[in-house]
Amino acid sequence: MENTEKNKLFNKFTRNFIQTNFSEYDMQNCEIEFLEDKVLDIYMNTLILLINEKRLLGILKGSTSEERYEYFNDVLCGKYIIDEIAKRFPKLVSRSLTQLKNYLLLYRKVEQLFLKDVPKLIQNRFISNQCENFKMEDLQITVSGDFHNGSGVCILFYKGERVIYKGKxxxxxxxxxxxxxxxxxxxxxxxxxxxxxxxxxxYYWEEYxxxxxxxxxxxxxxxxxxxxxxxxxxxxxxxxxxxxxxxxxxxxxxxxxxxxxxxxxxxxxxxxxxxxxxxxxxxxxxxxxxxxxxxxxxxxxxxxxxxxxxILGGKFVGEVRVIQNQMRDDISVKRQVVRKTNKSxxxxxxxxxxxxxxxxxxxxxxxxxxxxxxxxxxxxxxxxxxxxxxxxxxxxxxxILFRNTKDYSIVRTLLLSPKYSENDNIIFEKFKNKLVNYQSDELCESEIKQLEQMDIPYFSMKSNSCDVYDLYGNAVWSTYYSPIELIRKKIQNLSVHIIEEQYKLIEFSISSTLRLYNQEALPRINDVEDKSYSDSILYKGVQNIVDRLLGAIYLSNSDQTCNWLTLSINNVDCLELSPMDCTLYGGLSGVALALIESMTLLEEDYRKKVRSVLPYLYNSILKKYEYLTNDSFYMGRMGVLYTLKKLSKEVGKDLDNWVNIEIDNVISRLNIGDTDFLTGISSVIPAIRLENLNKVTFEELSDIYIKQAKEKDNFVFWGNEQSNNVSLAHGNLGIELALVRLIKVLDNSNNKETISTLLKKAINFDNLQRREHGWVDNRNFSHSANWCHGATGVLLSRIDLYNQLKNDKTATISSTDLQQDVIHSLQDIKEVGLNLANFSLCHGVSGNLLTLVHTQNFFDENNIVNNYNLKKFVRENFYKIHLYGLQNGWMCNFNTKYDSYALFTGISGILYATTLYLKNDIKSDVLLPNIVS
Incomplete structure (x- = not known):
């Protein structure tokens, strides 16, 4: 806990608590100080809760906040508060006493072992001769790391010297x-x-x-x-x-x-x-x-x-509890997320x-x-x-680690919290449910028993055995192989090929992570100097990407499925390699669409290779579809169904009836969705034929947007205002596409008028964030031009709104304003959208170029820009992507052996965008959802 005066806080409580509960122990001052620190750690939240309760009830005496804190600490933090805690939180007290007594016993045990072994430690030069005349008051012991069955690693400080104790x-x-x-x-x-x-x-002593x-x-x-x-x-x-x-x-x-x-x-x-x-x-x-x-x-x-x-770490996101208003009766704890750095x-x-x-x-x-x-x-x-x-x-x-030790620590913390300590059945039930797919009753019972003793659960097995035991000698698990068998197999199978594979993984993990944290160091496509602009380069690029996809695919003949080990960035900014899901955005469906579109441009032998893997993709997507829990177009069922309709025809299957049934199932669940475009219902509504639905469904859908809308002054947004960008993926832009379609099918009801007002106010919110250059990106307070955030999404959204409303005489949205947004977004794409360190569809150059390809008809029909120059601009930049990619790598993978293969975040998106451009195909069935049925 971050607190500069921690040892002074509630000091009367910690001393009284120890006197009340440890009177039978004849403790030295160093032991008391050791326990006081532990007591405060355990009871800090409870004491802060109680002092604030007393403040609100007017029980505390004093004319200032500081005086009332002193009254609580000096007068109430004796038997009164100790008895109240025991009555209200008996399980918390019981567990805390178990933990504190275990800590004290460990402290005394290590203390005695140190006293006994001082001669050995001096003889082996772990400590110097000055430690020979041992004085108890000079010794400090801290417990480091996990605590198991009354034992843990201890660091001993004695007269400026340190040594490590390990009880194993x-x-x-x-x-x-x-x-x-x-x-x-x-x-x-x-x-x-x-x-x-x-x-x-x-046990053993270890040199510090x-x-x-x-x-x-x-x-x-x-x-x-x-x-x-x-x-x-x-x-x-x-x-x-x-x-x-x-x-x-x-x-x-x-x-x-x-x-x-x-x-x-x-x-x-x-x-x-x-x-x-x-x-x-x-x-x-x-x-x-x-x-x-x-x-x-x-x-x-x-x-x-x-x-x-x-090798490179020590940079991670952590959470600290910061104590605010110390030594006052309105003391509180605020959790702060911080980026920590360790360089030791x-x-x-x-x-x-x-x-x-x-x-x-x-x-x-x-x-x-x-x-x-x-x-x-x-x-x-x-x-x-x-x-x-x-x-x-x-x-x-x-x-044997059955769970992340961080999970255990969280549960242990909850068991000592005033809010959850008396509801441990709920905590343990959730804990058990995480292993619901395994026969784990004995394991979970042992975990709970150890956690009740305030231990981090510990399990182990002999290296030549297949049986796993807990600290009490109970068998809780069995494995197929013993640890030593796996080691023997690994070493016996070691080969030049395996060594090379690991060698490449090392190189990849380090170089890609460094590039992740230093995007500015990556070259941009504007650095390309060759300006011959030959389309042959694009065809070579298409074949190269297909070659990379086919070269990296893993085919299982056991169940005729396939996948790629793809590179992605997880939710804590860490790179990871993992198999793809089946979604359109980041999974197999997106790769399948790209491969299908590319086939007409490929040489015959490559076309045959692509056709040979399509049945594997079909089987994989169909099997993985069963596990989807999301209905959206990009991250869920609707996008997969769209892909399966196309893919089934390529492999000679008829899925139309099944797809229609599944779409009906998705529609039946729309009334419980959230409004997000990437992950929610706003990408589903444009993908279904609304005119085939009943009026009740329209009303239910519009109710979702009305209930979840957050209005302020003359604008509206969904989600959090501070983090709400002008965003197609997660902001108003994607939601506006759903609203304009609902307006067209709603009868003249209150909901139609309300949805029309919401649409207008949503656009007002976007306009609030419009700047001289693009729209402000709240993530970095600059401006972005990506499909997901910024000008590219504006361009797609505004053209779609224009087309939806151009024949609607009752529309309250100005077509002129929409056109002005189109021009403004086009300028921003040209300014910042083509010099990115990424070639992907979602947040890279390919998405911007494909958007410009898709919008060419709009520019032709409305004579907004010089379309000849725009087409020349698009052609030149597609050329730069492919010349750069063929020479340096495709900038979705940090230029390593391992690619990101996904449609929206990887090389499949480059393939898809280039293929449509070369085929002069201006459809937008992935940039914006296409009708699935």
Missing amino acids: NNFANQLLIEIFSKLGDEFEESLEFLPRYIDCGD IEHTSIRNSNISASEYYKRFGYLLAVAYLLNISDLHFENILASGDIPKLVDVETIFNLQPYEILSETIADKDLLKRNAESVLLTGLLPLAGSNEVFGGDTSG HLPFYISEGEEQYFEVKDYLRELLFGFKKVTSYVENQKNTFLSIIEKYSEKIDVR
Whole structure:
């Protein structure tokens, strides 16, 4: 908790609480101080709730807020408040006492072990001779990391010196030390990647590692990253996971591994997937070098809100509780989202008194060299490597993570909150439901039991066993393979091909993440200097993209399905590789549409290849359709149905009747949708024949927009005002397309008049954000020209409104105003929409060019701009995209081996846009929803 005066807050409560509940313990001052900190952490929210309740009830005495706080702290925070908490929150008190007593017992245990082992620690130079005359009051102990069954990692501070206590055996570290020793002998290097330790049986002491600088900067930095490559290779080969930035320390030119919690990692769950192709891709991803956590890419495990990798990480989104109005009776806690940065895992040198950090981008060659050196050695010396591992196969306990430890921490926090502590049945029920697809009763019961003891649940198995046990010795799970079996298989199957694949993954994950955070460094298409503008370049580009798609597709002959491992950015700005869903926007449906459109432009052999994969796409999309829960055109069923109608004809299937039935099902659910265009009903309404619906449906649909609208002065919006952009995907622009269609089918009812007013006020809201250049983008306070946000969406929306209303004599929207918006958006697209570091449909150059292709008829009919010059402009920029793409990569994938294949965010969108342009096809069936039936 962020609080500069934390130890002073409610200090009378913490002291009285300890005196009341720990009177039987004869505690030293250091122990009391240790517990006081823990008590305040647990009860802070409860005390803030109670003081505010008393303030509102007028119970607190004093003429100022500060005096009333003092009254609460000095007078009430004795037996009165302690008794009230015990009466109102008995489970909270019970759990807190369990946790506090466990902490105290651990503190005392470690204290006594330290006292006993001081001679050993001095002899092995973990601490100096000044610690010989031990004084209890000089010792400080902090518990670090997870707490299991009364035990945890402890950091001991004594007279300015530190040492680490770990209450478990040390076999994992011993294995790694022996492996690195063997590699060191072979490479003629000293490879001391782990801290020194003193083995004491069921616990051990570990040397405290400091984050220290590199002396000889260039040479030492090269050594550091080469050694990091060694470490990465061993972590990959031994299935060591969870090696995030907090588990690595840069100690001079050596990356020190300070915590090895999950060696021989095993995924306990069977991979659940919609198709066998998906399952195979997920399995391949889960067994890759990404599993280690050392690389800045989300693998099969969940991420923590950003880049937590051991090589590049420490940049992630976190949440802190900030205490406001301290020492006042209106004290409160505000949660703030912050971007945190940690650099203790990065090598650095001192220059003019300041720390200068080395960046892995400058030493990627050394990192890759180190990785390849170790993996190539093991590939040639498999028996030697395995013989070392086998020595520990019966000794090592493998921790099994059934859930992210962050999930456990959240539940534990809720169990100690005044709001949820007495409703734990609800919390645990939701907790169980997350594993509803597995036979997990024993596991969930053990998790709950451990959480009730305020422990982070811990499960483990012997590396040569298939049975998983909890801390109480109960079997809770069984796996198909033992951890050691998987390691043997991995090493025995290691080949030059597999090493090369991992090598490329490393290169990709680092270079793509660096480019993600430094978009300005990427070249733009305006940098293209060749201006011959030959259409042959476009045809070569089309064939190149098709070649990339066909080369990367994974086909499963088991169930005749397919997929791609596509590159995407998740909701916490972290890159990840994952199989595609079946949606139009980001999934297989979009790829299918692009391939179908391109076939007439391809050479015969490529056309045959495309035709050969269409049945796989058809089967995959149809199977995955069953799992969709969204009905929208872009992210749900309607777009998939549109694709299946086209695709079924290509593969000789008749789906028309089924599609019509499914559309009726979608229509029956429209009255419970949200208004968003990308994910909600506003993209469904333009895709259905409204005239075939009944009047009741029209009224129900219009009621949704009326109820969810937020009116202010003379404008209206849906969603949050502050973050509401002039946006087709998530703002008024997409909703306006639905409103104008409802107006046309509504009878002369109150709803028709209300919807007409909403449309006008929605456009007013857009106009509020109009600037000299485009429309303001609230995400960066600049202006954007993308399909999703900004001028491109305005152009599409305004032309659609113009066409919908041009024959409506009762329309209250000015056609002149719409035309002015069209001109304004066109200028902005030309200004900022063609010099983007992205070629995609959604937020890149292809979407802008395809929009200009689609709108050419409008410009011809209304004589708004010189259409000859516009067509020349479009042609030149399509040429630049393809010349750049053929030479440098397609700018949807950060120019790496791994592409984003999706229609709206990847290379399929470039293919689709170029194909329509070359065919002179001005349809807009993906830019705006097309009629599905």
